[in-house]
Structures are given as structure tokens and as C-alpha cells.
Amino acid sequence: MSKPDDYEVYAIKYATLERKASENFIGGDPHEAASNLDYYVWLARSTTRTFVIDTGFDAAVAKRRGRKMIAPPDESLKRLGVDPGAVKDVIITHLHYDHVGNFGLFPAASFHLQDEEMAYATGRHMAQGFFNYAYEAGEVAAMVREVYKGRVRFHDGDAELAPGLSLHRIGGHTKGLQAVRVHTRIGWIVLASDAAHLYANMNETRPFPIVFDAGAMVEGYRRLRELADAPELIVPGHDPLVMRRYAPPRAGLRGIAVRLDRRPRL
Numbered sequence: 001m002s003k004p005d006d007y008e009v010y011a012i013k014y015a016t017l018e019r020k021a022s023e024n025f026i027g028g029d030p031h032e033a034a035s036n037l038d039y040y041v042w043l044a045r046s047t048t049r050t051f052v053i054d055t056g057f058d059a060a061v062a063k064r065r066g067r068k069m070i071a072p073p074d075e076s077l078k079r080l081g082v083d084p085g086a087v088k089d090v091i092i093t094h095l096h097y098d099h100v101g102n103f104g105l106f107p108a109a110s111f112h113l114q115d116e117e118m119a120y121a122t123g124r125h126m127a128q129g130f131f132n133y134a135y136e137a138g139e140v141a142a143m144v145r146e147v148y149k150g151r152v153r154f155h156d157g158d159a160e161l162a163p164g165l166s167l168h169r170i171g172g173h174t175k176g177l178q179a180v181r182v183h184t185r186i187g188w189i190v191l192a193s194d195a196a197h198l199y200a201n202m203n204e205t206r207p208f209p210i211v212f213d214a215g216a217m218v219e220g221y222r223r224l225r226e227l228a229d230a231p232e233l234i235v236p237g238h239d240p241l242v243m244r245r246y247a248p249p250r251a252g253l254r255g256i257a258v259r260l261d262r263r264p265r266l
């Protein structure tokens, strides 16, 4: 492996959902407190490369599924100096509606996806509501069309996309879910996406209820710790605490974006 570059990494919050803790843990939660979910896309950029990680959902899907939109992801990316029309690399951690909607906003990009995720999203399990609930058939079909245009870059397991940035298939939540490991000035951090929805799912080994393989999900928590330089450098996919542990890049982006390549406040 070549010497890793240092990346600036951002979590960009675009939507939110209020709900009870019992909905976020298999077997429920004895405290029955609120446990909201935030929705994020992520940006990793070095002096030479820009990677957008996931693309979020649009206003129409937000309305239909009852999620509250905070700011469209493409507008927040522009505020961070990224032109979505010029982005070359978009990593799709998995094909759930809250991670792959809006991919049409990136006309110049290749989409990095695990073989296993496309097989899962187009295969036998999608005949069951339990597994297909978080997929939008139209979005999956649209991504299949991108395959025929040569725009999907498939990966099978671990893959280095650039010095300092790699993909790691975790599975669990969906069959082909991948996490992203990024080198920064504070070391290797891991964008877990939905390999860990909340810090508590991972730290207390209480899996999230939308799951293909609970065993792989729990193994995934261990794998994330292996990939990161320290457990606190794993960034969960939907935890509102991310917005509190990290600082915004500038005051005007408070509540919208935080810098993940600076040490979190614990």
C-alpha cells in the first residue's frame, strides 16, 4: 500500500426523524427514551481527490416516508465548495433509499458499490417486505441502468480507491453494505454508515432491527474497531450525537455539517 494521503472529512446532515428508542434496538429499549435518527451524507477530500459517500433522499421521498428534510445534500455540498456535477467518485455504502436517492445529481460520477449489494437488491430476498422495506424499486432499477452505461464500479470485499481511502464490505444490515476507512491528520477514521446506526448499537452490542444477518451485523461492530485507529474514531451512520461531538467547519454551517478529521469531544 502506498503512503496514505490526509483527507478532510465531513458529515453533512440533511434530514431527521423523531422516534422511540424501542424502534432502534432489537428487543426494544428498557428506558423508552427518545432516540432520534439523523440522516447524513459524507464528503472526503484530499488535495487531489474528492469522494462523496452516499447521496441521501430527495424531498418527495422524505414526504412520502415522513422524514423531515433539513437541507438538500447537493446544496450543502456546494456550500462546502463541491460542485456535484463535477464529482468523479461517489461511494454508495448500500442501496437503501436514504443512501442512494439523488444519485442523478452526479452526472460525471462513477458509483462504487459492492457486488453483493447489487445481487441482494435485485435478488430473491426483495420479494419479502421485511427485506425490501428500505429499498425503492425505482432507484434500484435506475442503478441497474447505470450498470449498462458502465458507470458502476463493482468491488468484492476490501478495495483501496486511493492512498488513504478504502472500502470494506461489512454486510449485516444489508448483504452488501460497505464501510469507508479514511486517513486523516488524526489517524484512520471509519465512516461506518449503517454498519452502526447509533454509537449505542455498536458499543453495547444491541443490533438495529432492520437487518439481513444479525450475526454479520455484530461481527461488523468488531471489524469497525479493527479498522479505526481508536473506537471513538468510528462514525455511526445515523446518530444525532455526531453533530454534538464534532465541530462545524464554520459558524454558518452549524447544524448542517461537521468536520470529522478533528478529535471528537466525548
Ligand SMILES: [Zn+2]
Pocket (backbone or CB within 6 Å): 096, 098, 099, 194, 237, 238
Ligand atoms: Zn440508513
